Amino acid sequence: MFDALTDRFEGIFTRLRGKGRLSEGDVDEVLREIRLALLEADVSFTVVRGFVARVREATVGLELSGALNPAQQVIDIVHQELIATLGGETLRITYASKPPTVVLMAGLQGSGKTTASAKLARWFKGQGRNPLLVGADLQRPAAIEQLRTLGRQVDVPVVSRDDAIGGEGGDPVEVAENAIAEARRLGRDVVIVDTAGRLSIDQELMEQVRQIAQVTEPQYTFLVVDAMTGQDAVTTAENFHQALELDGVILTKLDGDARGGAALSVKEVVGRPIAFASNGEKVADFDLFHPDRLAGRILGMGDVLTLIDRAKEAFDDQQAEEAAARLMEGQFTFVDFLEQMQQVKKMGPISGLIGMLPGVPKELRNQEIDDGELGRIEAMITSMTTEERLKPDIIDGSRRARIARGSGSDISEVNALLDQFRQMQKMMKGMGLGPKKAKKGKKGKKGGRVTPKGGHPKGPQAARTVPGLPDPGEFRLPGV
Known part of the structure; x- marks a missing residue:
């Protein structure tokens, strides 16, 4: 953006x-x-x-x-x-002393309010909370069903008019009020109320949201605005704030190609911070808004902290440690490579990840990178047998032809993949401690190996001390 x-x-x-x-x-x-x-x-x-x-x-x-x-x-x-x-600082969410903590979601129709409600519920789950989604939008066709579908994706229950709390036809204010009692009965400590929107601000919309706010007494009232709408988003926020006393703004579609003026204007104009930001269509593309990180990205400084957060969420710690140990012993295989590549894909589009790296040239940052290339590599690896993935050296001409046919690739592409993989293995063997070298180490008090004189430790922590490897604080993506 x-x-x-x-x-x-x-x-x-x-x-x-x-x-x-x-x-x-x-x-x-x-x-x-x-x-x-x-x-x-x-x-x-x-x-x-x-x-x-x-x-x-x-x-x-x-x-x-x-x-x-x-x-x-x-x-x-x-x-x-x-x-x-x-906004200065990242918003710190506090919780009601007597559960549940109620979050009221307001916004115009089409701003992504219902999707943002589900994403917010997933975020609260990640904080160890037990949220409940309330469908108080009884006007938009299929709004409740959409919320239920999203609720199943994030594994959060949804209540609305067709449940015991509302009754067929239902009144949005009654549904929201009864949902608070239902949350206490179910032991849910966070309630997220998805209210109705309009194509434009009108008195009926404001009155309905005000009544829902009166009966639910929300801890937070968030306005969901579409970052693609530019200054219209700021105008909308001003009008809602006059009626509702907003606590913050949730910006959606921050990954779009608009100019971004809403993000840079809303705090100073409305006087309320951007609380959360949605950076994609997936339910995982949502987090607290960090002003310092976005400012760094705008100035081309990268955003390593967000990259680290995504890596922590996408990568399995045990798998990563086991792969690192095998890698440093020169035993890294296509099985490990495939696992790592699949986890990198969970972090989002490669072009977006590159934009978070500091010092990346403008030409590379603005280049359209085809994520399908990872899919082609994955197809070639999955076309190999288990034995071939573990022992790439056995892949001869006939096996290469079979892998190419199975993955819809050319033999030259298979050859290139195998050559690059061998080069990577050779490089890692040169930096790592092989099993034979490790035997020269002295035994510790408990019989364990210690670092040989002039050598380097084995295992997952080895990468932190091996000369020539990037600093642990740096992130380097394969092929970048």
């Missing part, structure tokens, strides 16, 4: 390099370009004016630091201002 803005900022900062001190003329030129970049990104004019004024105040007469050049110092100032504009 912020690719164009990122490119503009990179161009601005590139031209600052080499300057020992920033003159007032330099600052004016930089601020003029920053102003244009933000306006082109559909950021509110009021927000842009305040943003530029604060950056000017911090930048004029900026002396060259001993550690940072002017470009880096300006980037730091702009980075801090972006974080403040996006």
Whole structure:
């Protein structure tokens, strides 16, 4: 969503390099370009004016630091201002002293409110809570069925008018009120109420949501807005806030190709933070909104923390440790490779992951990467027999032809995969400790092996100390 803005900022900062001190003329030129970049990104004019004024105040007469050049110092100032504009800090969710904690979801029709409700329920489950979804949208056709379908995906129960709490036909306010009692009976400590939306704001919509808020007394009232709608999203948030006293905003479709002005405007205009953000269609593409991480991505600094969070969620710890141990002993096979590749796919599109890596050139970051390439590699590996995956050296010409036919590939593609895999095995054997080398180590007190003199430890932790391997804090994707 912020690719164009990122490119503009990179161009601005590139031209600052080499300057020992920033003159007032330099600052004016930089601020003029920053102003244009933000306006082109559909950021509110009021927000842009305040943003530029604060950056000017911090930048004029900026002396060259001993550690940072002017470009880096300006980037730091702009980075801090972006974080403040996006909300400053990540929202910390607190819970009602007497369960359940009620979350009221409001928004216009088509903003993704029902889907966001299910995603939020999944997030609460990840926090160790037991949520309940309430279908209080009794107007939109199939809204309740949609919520039930999503509820099954995230394994969270859904109650609405056709349950004992409502009755056929039902009143949304009555359904929501009875759902609170039902949550207490079921031992559910979080209740997420999905309310009705409209194509535009009207008095009937606001009155209904106000009544539901009165009977449910929500701990949080979140407005779901479509980030693709730009400044209209900010206007919608203002109107809802006047009627409901919002606690935060949930931005959906943040992975879209819009300019992103809503994300940069809503906090300063409405006075309420962005609480959560949805970055895709899957129920897992949803998390707390981190202003510092998004600011870093906008400025091309990457987002390693989000990448780490995704990796923790996608990768099985035990499988990863076992694979690391085999890898360092030179026993890494196509079975391990296939498992790792399938887990990487769970983290999302490769192009999105590359965008989170710091220092990635603009040309690579903006390149369209075909995720189908992983599928083709997976097809070739799954066309191998178990013996072939464990012992790739036995794959001769006839076996390669069979693998190519089974995966719909060319023999040249199979050859390329085998060659690359052998090179990777050879490299890992050179960095790892083979079984023969390990026998030279001295025995510890309990009979276990200790690190040989001048050698490196075996097992999952070996990668942390082997010279030549990336620092544990760095992330490198296969083939990137």
